[in-house]
Amino acid sequence: MKVAVLKGGRSLERGVSLRSGARAEDALDRLGHEVLAIDVGSDLVKRLVAERPDVAFVAMHGVGGEDGTVQELLEILAIPFTGPSAAACARCMDKVQAKDAIEEAGLPTPHWFAFNQTAFREFGAADALGRLEETLGFPLVVKPSRGGSSLGVKFARLPGEVPQALVSAFSYDDRVLLERFVDGRELAVSILGDEPLPVVEAILLGGDRYDFEARYEIGRTRFACPAELSAEEERAVTEAALATYRALGCTGFARIDLILGEEGPWLLEANAIPGLTDTSLLPQAAEAAGLSFEELVERILDLALKPATA
Amino acid sequence: MMPSVGVARRALLAEDAEPGVFALGAAVAGYAQPDQRQDDDDDDDRQQQRDRDHDQRRQADDEGQRPTAAALAAAGAVDEVADDDAGQRGSDEAEHAAEDPFQQEAGDEADYGGEDRHSPAGGPVGAGGAGEHADGHPDSELLENVHAPNLTNRDGRALIRHTWEMAEVPEPTHRRRSHAGTRDLERYAGLFAERTTVMRSSAMRDLMAITARPEVISLAGGLPDTSTFPPQSFAAQMTRIAQESAAKALQYGPTEGFEETKDCILEVMGAEGMLPDPDDIIVTTGGQQAIDLVCKTLIDPGDVVICEAPTYPGAIPTLCSYQADVVQVECDEDGMQVELLEQLLAELRGEGRRPKFIYSVPSFQNPAGVTMSLPRRQRLVELARSQEILVVEDNPYGLLRYGGEPMPPLYQLDGGDFVIYLGTFSKILSPGIRLGWAVAPPPVMEKIVLGKQAADLCTSTLTQYFVREYFAERRWQRYVDDLVEIYRGRRDTMVEALRTYFPAEATWTEPEGGLFIWATLPDYINTSDLLAKALRADVAFVPGQAAYVDGRGSHSMRLNFSGVNDEEIREGVRRIGKVIAEQVELYGTLTGEQRVAEPATEPQPNVVPFRKAEEA
Numbered sequence: 072m073k074v075a076v077l078k079g080g081r082s083l084e085r086g087v088s089l090r091s092g093a094r095a096e097d098a099l100d101r102l103g104h105e106v107l108a109i110d111v112g113s114d115l116v117k118r119l120v121a122e123r124p125d126v127a128f129v130a131m132h133g134v135g136g137e138d139g140t141v142q143e144l145l146e147i148l149a150i151p152f153t154g155p156s157a158a159a160c161a162r163c164m165d166k167v168q169a170k171d172a173i174e175e176a177g178l179p180t181p182h183w184f185a186f187n188q189t190a191f192r193e194f195g196a197a198d199a200l201g202r203l204e205e206t207l208g209f210p211l212v213v214k215p216s217r218g219g220s221s222l223g224v225k226f227a228r229l230p231g232e233v234p235q236a237l238v239s240a241f242s243y244d245d246r247v248l249l250e251r252f253v254d255g256r257e258l259a260v261s262i263l264g265d266e267p268l269p270v271v272e273a274i275l276l277g278g279d280r281y282d283f284e285a286r287y288e289i290g291r292t293r294f295a296c297p298a299e300l301s302a303e304e305e306r307a308v309t310e311a312a313l314a315t316y317r318a319l320g321c322t323g324f325a326r327i328d329l330i331l332g333e334e335g336p337w338l339l340e341a342n343a344i345p346g347l348t349d350t351s352l353l354p355q356a357a358e359a360a361g362l363s364f365e366e367l368v369e370r371i372l373d374l375a376l377k378p379a380t381a
Numbered sequence: 382m383m384p385s386v387g388v389a390r391r392a393l394l395a396e397d398a399e400p401g402v403f404a405l406g407a408a409v410a411g412y413a414q415p416d417q418r419q420d421d422d423d424d425d426d427r428q429q430q431r432d433r434d435h436d437q438r439r440q441a442d443d444e445g446q447r448p449t450a451a452a453l454a455a456a457g458a459v460d461e462v463a464d465d466d467a468g469q470r471g472s473d474e475a476e477h478a479a480e481d482p483f484q485q486e487a488g489d490e491a492d493y494g495g496e497d498r499h500s501p502a503g504g505p506v507g508a509g510g511a512g513e514h515a516d517g518h519p520d521s522e523l524l525e526n527v528h529a530p531n532l533t534n535r536d537g538r539a540l541i542r543h544t545w546e547m548a549e550v551p552e553p554t555h556r557r558r559s560h561a562g563t564r565d566l567e568r569y570a571g572l573f574a575e576r577t578t579v580m581r582s583s584a585m586r587d588l589m590a591i592t593a594r595p596e597v598i599s600l601a602g603g604l605p606d607t608s609t610f611p612p613q614s615f616a617a618q619m620t621r622i623a624q625e626s627a628a629k630a631l632q633y634g635p636t637e638g639f640e641e642t643k644d645c646i647l648e649v650m651g652a653e654g655m656l657p658d659p660d661d662i663i664v665t666t667g668g669q670q671a672i673d674l675v676c677k678t679l680i681d682p683g684d685v686v687i688c689e690a691p692t693y694p695g696a697i698p699t700l701c702s703y704q705a706d707v708v709q710v711e712c713d714e715d716g717m718q719v720e721l722l723e724q725l726l727a728e729l730r731g732e733g734r735r736p737k738f739i740y741s742v743p744s745f746q747n748p749a750g751v752t753m754s755l756p757r758r759q760r761l762v763e764l765a766r767s768q769e770i771l772v773v774e775d776n777p778y779g780l781l782r783y784g785g786e787p788m789p790p791l792y793q794l795d796g797g798d799f800v801i802y803l804g805t806f807s808k809i810l811s812p813g814i815r816l817g818w819a820v821a822p823p824p825v826m827e828k829i830v831l832g833k834q835a836a837d838l839c840t841s842t843l844t845q846y847f848v849r850e851y852f853a854e855r856r857w858q859r860y861v862d863d864l865v866e867i868y869r870g871r872r873d874t875m876v877e878a879l880r881t882y883f884p885a886e887a888t889w890t891e892p893e894g895g896l897f898i899w900a901t902l903p904d905y906i907n908t909s910d911l912l913a914k915a916l917r918a919d920v921a922f923v924p925g926q927a928a929y930v931d932g933r934g935s936h937s938m939r940l941n942f943s944g945v946n947d948e949e950i951r952e953g954v955r956r957i958g959k960v961i962a963e964q965v966e967l968y969g970t971l972t973g974e975q976r977v978a979e980p981a982t983e984p985q986p987n988v989v990p991f992r993k994a995e996e997a
Contacts, residue, residue: 081594083913188967197971223910234971238964239910 072104074372075124075150077141079110082133083243084219091347092130098368099128111136119148126375127152128368129344133219137344138164153375155343159320163343167216167248169319173338176318178311180338181330182207183250185216188241197234204230207251214250215243219342226252255332258298260312261345261356263324263367264374267309268356272298294352296359304331311336323374326353576682576702594919598953601921603747603896604944605808606867610860618850626846634842636834638664638818642845645852646818649804652858653779655793657802657820663829664840668777668805668817670833672696675738675773675801676703677832678825685729685736689717691899691928691937693747693775696740700930707930708736714890716753717741719760726768738771738801743791745778745895748928748939752788752893762791765799771825775803778895780861783869785893798822806848808896809861814844868896871942871950878951882958884965889940896943899925901936902961905968908938911960920956 076099078092079085092108099106107122109115111131119127127150131137139161145152155163162168167185174180184203190196204211213236215223223243225236233249240247257273272295300308312327315338319325326345330337345353357367622630643659650657665671672695680686682704688696690709700707708729710722722739729736741761743753753761765772774791792802797820805817821829833839851857872891875898879889889900902908908924915921925937938957942950 083916191967191970197973200971222913234968235905235907237971238905238968239907241967242907242910242914242964 072126072372073107073122073124074099074104074126074128075107075109075119075122076128076130077109077111077115077136078130080112080131080133080135080141082131082135082137082219083222084133087346087348088130088132088136091132091351094347094349094364095128095130095368098365099372102365102369104372111141115141116144116148119145119150124150126150126372128372128375129154130347132344132346134164134217137219137342138217151375153371154323155319155321155325159322159325160343162319163321163325163341165217165246166214166340167246169340170248172318173315176314178314178318178338179336181212181251181253183248185246185248187246191237200233201230203249204233207249210252212250212252213237213240214248215240216246216248218243253330253332253337255330255337256298257328258308258331258336259326259328259352259356260309261324261326261353262312262316262321263357263370265313267313268353269297269359270300270305270308271296271352271356271359294355296352296355300331308336311338315341324353324371576704597916597919597921598945598949598956599921600940600942600945600950600953600957601923602941602944604941605812605896606864606943607811607813609863609867610811614851614854618847618854621850622843622846630843630846632842634839634845636663636830636839638662638840639842639845639849641849642816643818645848645857646804648852648857649780649806649809650792650802650820653776653787653790653793655790655802657792657797661797661820661823661826663819663821663826663833664845665817665819665833666837666840667812667815668775668803668807669695669699670836671803671805671817671819672699672740672773672775674819674829674832674836675803675821676700676705677836678828679737679771680705685734687722687725687736687739688930689741689746689749691748691925691934691939692740693742694923694927694939696775697927697930700740705737709929709931709933712746712749712751714751716743716746716751716757717761719757719764722761723764726764726770736770738773739765740773740775741791742775742777744776744788745781745892745897747778747895748897748923748925749899750890750892750895750897751899752785755788758789758791758794762795762800765795770799772800773803774800777803777805777808780809781865781868781896782894783865783872783892792820801825809864810848810851810857814847815841816844816848868943871945871947872898874947874950875940875942875954878954879958882955884958884962886965887961896941898940898942900938900940901925902938903965903968904936906961906964907935909935911938911964914960914964915957918956918960920953922957 076092076096078088078095080088082088089110096106096108107124109118127145129136129141129145129152131141135141137160139157139159142152142155142157142160146157154160162172167183170180170183184207186196209230210226210228211233213225213227213233218224218240223240225232225239227233227236237247259271259273261268261271274293274295276293308329308331311329315327315329316325319341321341321343324345326342328339328342330339345351347354354364354367357364362370640659642664643662646662646664647657647659663671663674665674676686676699680700680703684705686700686705686707688700688707688709690711692709697707708725710725711718726736739761741753743758745752761772764770772791772795776790776792779790790802792800794800799822801822802820803817804820806814807817810816819826819829876889876891879887879898879900883889883900886903887900889898892898902911908922909926912922912924923939923941925934925939926932928934928937928939940954940957945953
């Protein structure tokens, strides 16, 4: 089968995407497919039209590749592709939209407020900050609405730190959200087709727990898979993740990030195209489920081609 | 007896034609075939022929791969810190190269079987090769022989051209796929050394991956300008090497480096007033290898190493890969604050920990652009001597001075007892030749040489020959003078642009030399996040955090002025200034204090102060 691997692009996560793509290409090749690697640029449509691949393997992260843009093009060109649909990608990418959908489905997500820059620049939204800080409490989390990985995500422990965190978040997107901080275990549930894979837990190894960037720094975080959960916890977590997956209209695969607090799981966000690098969580979870990377890739491909039977 | 002789001979032959890696491959092949090792002399001869042929093919394969590796690296490599992806690919290529001999073993054996049947008289290689040397191109012998069995009608020139055409056709997909198995990281994950866990990249490093887009003005690089080096002169020197010293220039050299290279090094060091003993010098593959070798020689996991804050971003991965416990001492406009260093040394002594060395770039520091004052230099050297701690002085930029008075290197002040000196030709001639050096006291040097032997046997002889030819023309200082002129102009342009376009709250250093300016912004601006915004405006810089091991530096940025022209400097700084101004204004809106993000009207207020407030 001729498989176009779409990777790279101009997003801030280009580096990770190239690694995800390269790894997928190798696996596809070993599986005996004809691989067409495309570093996505302005000639994408032209190349897809000329090459007519049987299926597109989308290994792009961040704006452009994970937000439904590329998926929309593939839908127009009638090329089947891996991962969620354009609409689902767009919903997952925008944390505000995603949280709306999660809440509508009756699932718990930490309380939040969203603002765009205009609100601050033209309507004096800064004057409302005090009130909403009271509602959310401290520490609170500031995030760009659309942004991948942990880019631009900051904790504010005190009111004085909020403006600075907002300035950082606004570096990535025109809309940001302020979210109540929920204490608990940080879990990620990858879903393949309709099956939740073993839960991964991110365990912080010392350091400042409110320094979000440090969490992703060298040796600061350990990932445990499968996470040590009681049967009850595991059921609650995977059910919540599956419900979120469905609420967002995901198909193929996605990774749901959540916090397991004392009162149960709190849904944070969904990653429509989780990374496929050797340190990424989806492949780790698949491996814990007994799926080799090739098997994972093959399954992802099957899901793209036979969504109905998946 | 017979078997071991056979193996040894084959290994020897292999080494004649190609690097040691392959000799190992041949030896392994010998052991893998016990029956062949028992063969009689005729067979042994044929085997030698096979091995020679094999080596040459292997070499041709290398030729074919090299452009790809280079292109991949070049496609992403902006800077020593920049491109993780390129790094990844680079190492992938290296992996292939390392595994190739073993992989090819099986396939090639089959080939030889076939050849033998058709060429009982020693094969067409020898016959074809001998006939074709009439064209008077003895140097083409190797390449010719590679293809001779298939292309007996072609002359040497055509073959060479053919080989190069092959090398230039980019077939990355195909080539990579043929090696697919070797890239499968997860299969090897259980084998990785623990140190690889600290070699992982951060989100910020990934961000740097996209600074390589052609439309981006990158002030993130650290590249010297090699565009003014006269091509004719380069061509003449390389031709002279080819004509007069081809065999030697293509051969291995001494691990310590050629004496002639050391003579050049003595000239360069002499220009800054240093007179080392040539026996204390080792020629290395770039200054970066010198750092690596010093670490290899001195650091056990957990050992304390003291650096400046900020420090050379490219030293951090090296120190981390040896699992050093890096402690950073703040700089101000006069370089590392040696008073703070003294306190730190006392604290460490209290804890019973003795740092292995203090790493410093005292002149025109990367990234801060600052230069250590003479009193601090003297004090640092005294401290090293009295406490018997080594200082590693990294001095790539010493000769690139655009103003002020020359400052004696630490090595000169100390006399070379407790200072290990690192130098490089990268900034005064070319980074592409990968020639650097280290100067160390004899007992340390002895270990460094052993480390170098283990790492790569010797530094490229070819580029050592080039440097020797280049220095023989006695114009190297003039070229440095030319560079100084160019860089001085660019520094001035950048400082001018910073005054024009950066908001009043920003400060920056005004270096008297080197390649970098360090700018510090108000503490509510995080430069890693700012980079995301700057990249949308197609401009890049190095976020200050890259120069710290502990996440500090988040309000600063490193700006390079050597690798970009005046126009790009102005435009790049203008774009960065614009995104900063937007952030300043937004912050004002958020806090209710209206800040006017206009550039300073006073021409002077932002120069130099190396915001100590930042450390609060």
